[in-house]
């Protein structure tokens with residue numbers, strides 16, 4: 001943990017959550033970037049079209065980390081993260097927009113918004129994997145959604161990105177059960193599993 005202490009206020013969980021946000025965001029236009037980072041943020045002020053393209057390219061690879069991890073492909077998740085750490089290297093630096101506002105940046109002076117945030121995102125996910133394991137990377141079980149998430153549930157059983165998706169799947173399963181009961185058909189196991197247990201652990 002010495003390295004984390006050395007970096008002071010850098011919050012790697014926050015960086016891991018940034019990776020989630022980048023994967024789940026639409027990213028079609030500069031407007032999407034502004035929505036992602038906030039209208040008044042330095043990221044929005046400094047981002048260019050090149051950053052938008054860089055985010056779009058990187059997020060396919062970030063998503064793969066979640067897909068590997070949630071499917072039990074631990075080694076593949078590690079390999080992809082190591083490749084991302086190499087592609088988006090960290091170069092920690094103290095910065096202050098005001099002299100009494102010293103804080104850490106993870107890339108060198110003059111780096112683009114995308115380099116800074118992607119280096120942080122890769123690092124955040126790497127720290128997350130080492131601390132919690134790749135099985136804590138999740139992809140929403142509702143295939144119409146496909147959002148990724150970090151599973152912070154106590155028993156590692158979260159299956160949906162949000163309460164909304166959990167509820168929607170629960171309702172769909174309930175309707176399927178009802179239909180099956182009405183027609184007298186037997187239930188496929190897949191239609192039974194989505195229930196109260198899932199709803200209880202989903203907290204976005």
Ligand SMILES: [Zn+2]
Pocket residue numbers: 095096097103105
């Ligand atoms: Zn700064």
Ligand SMILES: [Zn+2]
Pocket residue numbers: 140141142145146147160161162165
């Ligand atoms: Zn979802």
